[in-house]
Amino acid sequence: MTTKSKKSATKKTSKRSSKTSRVADFGRKTVRDEVVLSVKDLKTQFSTKWGTVKAVDGISFDLKKGETLGIVGESGSGKSVTSLSLMRLVPSPPGEIVSGEVNLNGRDLLKLSEKDMTEVRGGEISLILQDPMTALNPCFSIEDQVGEGIRIHQGVKGKSLFDKVVDALKSVRIPAADQRAKDYPHQLSGGMRQRVVGAIGISSNPSVIIADEPTTSLDVTIQGAYLRLLKQIQEETGVGIIFITHDFGIVAKMCDRVAVMYAGRIVESADVRTIFNNPLHEYTKALIESVPKLEQKTGRLTQIEGQPPALWDLPEGDSFAPRSTLKFSEKDAKIRPELVEVSKNHFVQLSKSSVKDFKKYAHLVDY
Amino acid sequence: MAAKTEKKTNSKSIVPNELGCTTSTKDSIVQVRNLRKHYEVNKALSFFGKDIIGKTDLLKAVDNVSFDVPKGKTFGLVGESGCGKTTTGKLILQLENPTAGEIYFQGEDVALMSKAGLVEYRKSVQAVFQDPWASLNPRMRVRDIVGEPLQIATTMTKEQIAKRVGDLLEEVGLNEYQSNFYPHEFSGGQRQRIGIARALALNPKLIILDEPVSALDVSIRAQIMNLLVDLQNEHDLAYVLIAHNLATVRYMCHRTAVMYLGVIQEMGDTETVFNNPQHIYTNALMSAALPSHPDIDRDELVLPGEVVSPINPPSGDVFQTRTPLKVDAKHEYANNRPPLVQVGKKDHWVVETPWSIATKEMKVNLAGI
Numbered sequence: 001m002t003t004k005s006k007k008s009a010t011k012k013t014s015k016r017s018s019k020t021s022r023v024a025d026f027g028r029k030t031v032r033d034e035v036v037l038s039v040k041d042l043k044t045q046f047s048t049k050w051g052t053v054k055a056v057d058g059i060s061f062d063l064k065k066g067e068t069l070g071i072v073g074e075s076g077s078g079k080s081v082t083s084l085s086l087m088r089l090v091p092s093p094p095g096e097i098v099s100g101e102v103n104l105n106g107r108d109l110l111k112l113s114e115k116d117m118t119e120v121r122g123g124e125i126s127l128i129l130q131d132p133m134t135a136l137n138p139c140f141s142i143e144d145q146v147g148e149g150i151r152i153h154q155g156v157k158g159k160s161l162f163d164k165v166v167d168a169l170k171s172v173r174i175p176a177a178d179q180r181a182k183d184y185p186h187q188l189s190g191g192m193r194q195r196v197v198g199a200i201g202i203s204s205n206p207s208v209i210i211a212d213e214p215t216t217s218l219d220v221t222i223q224g225a226y227l228r229l230l231k232q233i234q235e236e237t238g239v240g241i242i243f244i245t246h247d248f249g250i251v252a253k254m255c256d257r258v259a260v261m262y263a264g265r266i267v268e269s270a271d272v273r274t275i276f277n278n279p280l281h282e283y284t285k286a287l288i289e290s291v292p293k294l295e296q297k298t299g300r301l302t303q304i305e306g307q308p309p310a311l312w313d314l315p316e317g318d319s320f321a322p323r324s325t326l327k328f329s330e331k332d333a334k335i336r337p338e339l340v341e342v343s344k345n346h347f348v349q350l351s352k353s354s355v356k357d358f359k360k361y362a363h364l365v366d367y
Numbered sequence: 368m369a370a371k372t373e374k375k376t377n378s379k380s381i382v383p384n385e386l387g388c389t390t391s392t393k394d395s396i397v398q399v400r401n402l403r404k405h406y407e408v409n410k411a412l413s414f415f416g417k418d419i420i421g422k423t424d425l426l427k428a429v430d431n432v433s434f435d436v437p438k439g440k441t442f443g444l445v446g447e448s449g450c451g452k453t454t455t456g457k458l459i460l461q462l463e464n465p466t467a468g469e470i471y472f473q474g475e476d477v478a479l480m481s482k483a484g485l486v487e488y489r490k491s492v493q494a495v496f497q498d499p500w501a502s503l504n505p506r507m508r509v510r511d512i513v514g515e516p517l518q519i520a521t522t523m524t525k526e527q528i529a530k531r532v533g534d535l536l537e538e539v540g541l542n543e544y545q546s547n548f549y550p551h552e553f554s555g556g557q558r559q560r561i562g563i564a565r566a567l568a569l570n571p572k573l574i575i576l577d578e579p580v581s582a583l584d585v586s587i588r589a590q591i592m593n594l595l596v597d598l599q600n601e602h603d604l605a606y607v608l609i610a611h612n613l614a615t616v617r618y619m620c621h622r623t624a625v626m627y628l629g630v631i632q633e634m635g636d637t638e639t640v641f642n643n644p645q646h647i648y649t650n651a652l653m654s655a656a657l658p659s660h661p662d663i664d665r666d667e668l669v670l671p672g673e674v675v676s677p678i679n680p681p682s683g684d685v686f687q688t689r690t691p692l693k694v695d696a697k698h699e700y701a702n703n704r705p706p707l708v709q710v711g712k713k714d715h716w717v718v719e720t721p722w723s724i725a726t727k728e729m730k731v732n733l734a735g736i
Contacts, residue, residue: 074584075555190448219447220611224655224667246585249614249657272661290589292618293659295733297638300596301618303589307554 037063042100050312055081057264070255078264132193143181168203191222263319270346321353387716390435402468428454430629441606443620451629493566497578499558503550510546556587628685635715692722
C-alpha cells in the first residue's frame with residue numbers, strides 16, 4: 001500500500017461516527033525473523049487395499065514467528081494429512097509417518113515419546129478444526145471444554161481455572177464471557193461456537209496454530225469477523241498460523257506466504273504477492289484463474305480439466321502432467337520434477353509438462 | 368396440452384404489477400407476488416381460538432417478496448443464512464405452501480392450477496441442491512436416479528429411458544457406461560453433475576439452484592459453473608440461483624436480489640447493483656467478501672449486533688435494528704414496511720428509509736485502494 005492511500009484510509013476512519021466501525025488494519029506486518037516450526041522432507045503414507053497411499057510425499061517448509069502460511073490445494077492433495085502429521089494425530093495403522101523432521105522450537109516432534117507429545121499437543125501447537133458443530137462436544141459446557149486444555153497444560157484448578165477460561169473467552173471477543181462459559185454448545189450461534197473452538201486453540205499460548213478451513217461453514221460477515229480476530233490475536237501474541245484452505249480469497253486476505261500442494265507434494269511456494277502476480281506452475285495459475293472475481297465482471301472461467309489423481313495410482317513423474325494444457329512429450333512427463341528456488345524464496349516444481357517458462361529456468365535442473 | 372395452457376394464459380394474464388418487477392409476463396417464466404411464509408413457533412396453549420397460556424410467535428421466513436424470473440436468464444438471491452432465500456426457493460418448487468401471495472407460472476397462478484396443470488408445472492421447474500452427498504440416494508444406481516423422473520412423468524419405454532439417460536450423462540460431461548455405478552463411486556463434482564442431469568431429464572424451463580457449488584472444491588466449482596452457463600445457453604433455461612457467495616452471483620446472474628430477514632432490500636440488474644450498491648446491508652456484505660488479490664485491502668463495514676432472529680421481526684423496516692445510523696422511532700417506516708424505490712432511471716431498486724441508504728463514507732470500494 002502506498003503512503004498516499006494509507007493516509008486516505010485513516011482520514012476515512014476518523015470521519016466516521018463512533019457507531020460505524022470500519023477496520024482497515026489488515027496486512028499489518030507481524031512477521032519476525034525467527035523460525036518456530038521447520039518441517040523437513042515429511043512423508044506420511046497409508047497402507048490400503050489398493051496399495052500404499054503417499055498422502056504426503058516429502059514436503060518441507062519453515063514457519064516464522066508471527067507469520068501466516070497458507071497451504072492450498074484440492075481435497076485429496078494431502079493438506080489435511082500434513083496438519084495431522086504435524087500434530088502426530090495420523091491414525092496408525094493404517095497411517096505412518098515414514099520419514100522427515102518436524103522441528104518445533106528446536107525439538108523434533110517426531111522423536112518425542114507419546115507422553116511428551118501429549119504435552120506439546122494443545123500446548124505449544126494447537127489445531128482449530130473446520131466444523132464447529134462437530135469439534136465441540138454437545139454434552140459438556142463451554143467452561144469444561146475450554147478448561148480441559150488449561151487444566152492439563154497449566155495445572156490450575158477451581159476459581160483460577162474459571163478465571164482463565166473467562167480470559168480465554170474474552171480474548172476471542174465473546175460478550176458476557178462469564179455467563180457464556182456456563183452455556184452448552186447448542187445455546188451459541190455458529191460464529192460464537194467457532195470462537196469457542198478458537199479459544200480452546202489459543203488458551204495455552206501456543207507458538208503455532210494450525211487452522212484447518214476454520215471458516216468454510218460460516219457466513220460472509222461472520223467469516224470476516226473471525227479472520228479479523230485471528231489477525232488481532234496474532235498481532236498480540238506473535239503466534240505462527242498455518243492456514244489450510246482451498247480458497248484463494250482467504251489466502252489473499254490472511255497469508256504472508258503460500259505453499260500450493262498437489263498430490264502430496266508442494267508444487268509452488270512463495271510470498272503471497274509473488275504467487276498472485278507471477279505464478280509459474282500451471283496448477284497455481286489455474287487455481288487462481290478459476291475463481292470468479294467480485295471486483296469486476298469476469299469472463300468465462302478457466303477450468304482445470306479432469307480430477308485430482310488417485311493417490312494410490314499416481315502417474316509416474318510429474319503428477320500434474322495429465323491435467324496440464326501445455327504441449328510436452330511423454331518422456332518429459334515421466335521425469336520426477338524437483339522443487340527448485342527460481343528466485344529468492346520462490347520455489348517451483350520445475351518440469352516441462354507443467355511450467356510454461358521452463359526454458360528460462362532449465363539451467364537450474366539437470367534433466 | 369401446450370395449446371391449452373397457452374389459451375389459459377391469455378385469458379388471465381392479470382399478474383399484478385409490483386415495484387421492482389420490470390419483466391413483462393410474456394418474457395418471464397415465473398413471477399412471484401407478495402409472497403409470505405410464516406411459521407408458528409412456541410405455540411400457545413389455546414382454547415376455542417383464544418390463547419390461554421403463552422403466546423404464539425411467528426417466524427417470518429419470507430415476508431412480502433415479489434420478483435420476476437426472466438426467460439432464459441439467471442435470477443440471484445443473496446443473503447446470510449436465515450434470510451429466507453432457501454424458503455423462497457422451496458415455495459417456488461411447491462415444496463412448501465405459502466402463507467400468502469401468489470406464484471405465477473407463465474401468467475398462470477400456480478395455486479389455482481388444475482391437477483394436470485400442476486403436473487406440467489412440476490415438470491417445468493426442477494432443482495439442484497447444495498450437498499451432492501446428501502441429495503443422491505446411495506442405494507440407487509445412477510441410471511435409476513437420472514431415469515426416475517422419466518419413469519414417473521413420461522410414457523417412455525425402458526429402452527428409450529436408458530438411451531435418454533445416456534444422452535443426459537454425456538451432456539453433463541459424464542460417460543454413458545457410468546450409468547451402472549452407484550453415487551459413492553463418484554467425486555463431489557461428478558455427483559453434482561448427476562444432480563444436474565436429473566434436473567435436466569424432463570426438459571425443464573426453470574431450475575432452482577440452491578447453493579450448487581458451495582460444497583465443492585474451488586477447482587471443481589469453475590467446471591460446474593461453466594457447465595451451468597453452457598446448458599443455459601443451449602436450452603434457454605432460466606435459473607434461480609440461491610447463494611451466499613457474492614462473486615459467484617456476479618459471475619452467474621443477470622438480475623440479483625439481496626435479502627435480509629425475509630425481505631428484499633435491494634434488487635436490480637446485477638452489474639448496476641454491484642457497481643453502485645445503495646443499501647448499507649449490501650455494502651456491508653460486499654466489504655466482508657474475500658478479495659481476489661492480496662493488494663486489495665477493503666475497509667470492512669461492520670454492522671452493529673448479530674443477525675437478528677426472524678421470530679417476531681420489527682413491524683417496520685427490518686433493517687432498523689442493524690443500521691449504524693440513527694433510527695427515528697416516530698418515522699413512518701419505523702412502524703410500517705417501506706416500499707422499494709427506483710434508483711435513477713435504471714433497473715435498480717432499493718428499500719429507502721432515512722437509515723438504510725449507505726452514506727458516502729460507507730460505500731464499499733471493491734477495488735479497495
